[in-house]
Amino acid sequence: MLYLGYIIGTCAALLGVSLAGIITDRHFVVIMLAVEVMLVASMIATVAFISYNEAPDPIGFVFLIALWAVAAAETIALVTFYIYMKYRGVDFDVTKLSRMKW
Amino acid sequence: MYPTNADVYAYAIISIITVLSSILIFVQKRLIYSAIALALVFAGSALIFLELGQALLALVQLLVFVGGISTYLIVAIAAEEKGAKLYSPYIFIAAAVAISLVLSLIAGAVPSATGAGSSSFLSMAASAFETYYPLLYAMMFLLMAATIGTIVVVKKFVRLVV
Numbered sequence: 261m262l263y264l265g266y267i268i269g270t271c272a273a274l275l276g277v278s279l280a281g282i283i284t285d286r287h288f289v290v291i292m293l294a295v296e297v298m299l300v301a302s303m304i305a306t307v308a309f310i311s312y313n314e315a316p317d318p319i320g321f322v323f324l325i326a327l328w329a330v331a332a333a334e335t336i337a338l339v340t341f342y343i344y345m346k347y348r349g350v351d352f353d354v355t356k357l358s359r360m361k362w
Numbered sequence: 363m364y365p366t367n368a369d370v371y372a373y374a375i376i377s378i379i380t381v382l383s384s385i386l387i388f389v390q391k392r393l394i395y396s397a398i399a400l401a402l403v404f405a406g407s408a409l410i411f412l413e414l415g416q417a418l419l420a421l422v423q424l425l426v427f428v429g430g431i432s433t434y435l436i437v438a439i440a441a442e443e444k445g446a447k448l449y450s451p452y453i454f455i456a457a458a459v460a461i462s463l464v465l466s467l468i469a470g471a472v473p474s475a476t477g478a479g480s481s482s483f484l485s486m487a488a489s490a491f492e493t494y495y496p497l498l499y500a501m502m503f504l505l506m507a508a509t510i511g512t513i514v515v516v517k518k519f520v521r522l523v524v
Contacts, residue, residue: 262373262413270377270410274384274403276462281388283461284454289393289439293400297384300407303423311414318490322497324419325490328426329501333508335431339438340512 267308274301292338380406401432
């Protein structure tokens with residue numbers, strides 16, 4: 261088994277990259293992809309802590325399933341919003357979004 | 363049990379590929395390439411699961427995320443893509459390096475523990491299904507709500523266009 265610090269370091273790097281993407285980019289789809297990367301980082305951390313725990317609590321498994329469900333739901337929402345915004349002519353620049361409905 | 367050099371090198375390669383793929387998401391000009399880079403991040407995470415001894419989770423990650431979600435995302439974006447992304451790659455790279463360094467320093471504080479062995483995922487899953495089944499039902503409803511919402515939005519949109 262690897263040192264836990266290595267895996268948490270990878271998670272930190274993924275989280276840092278996605279956070280930088282959210283801070284510096286204004287494109288709606290890119291921000292949603294960055295959130296996906298954040299979810300991947302948290303999935304890796306969860307699995308690492310499950311694997312390194314000699315007597316893991318089942319709530320860790322539930323948390324992992326929750327992460328999978330949120331990531332899948334987010335992708336569905338992303339594609340739906342993307343197609344909807346594109347055909348409605350809405351700007352993908354999130355700083356220009358000011359209305360909830362067009 | 364201490365990690366062997368082969369383990370560490372394999373993990374280093376997987377980790378570098380995963381992090382580089384995540385950077386590629388933000389520096390690509392076309393969204394389709396960003397979606398493909400995200401698929402690589404998913405595949406890298408599956409390999410990390412495998413490295414952690416969780417073969418079943420790695421398989422699920424590959425099947426659901428690389429095989430399902432990434433394909434869905436790539437096909438949807440490829441079909442509908444227009445224009446270039448709004449981004450400034452230099453600012454992104456500077457911010458990514460700064461934030462990753464800070465987070466890695468924080469991660470350095472994590473004790474260098476090695477696990478005694480991989481926990482049995484299946485036995486834990488069985489226990490979770492017995493104890494926390496309402497939470498699992500809630501997640502199922504989340505996915506169902508997302509899917510129904512998609513159908514409602516797309517149906518409305520199709521009616522407008524056709």
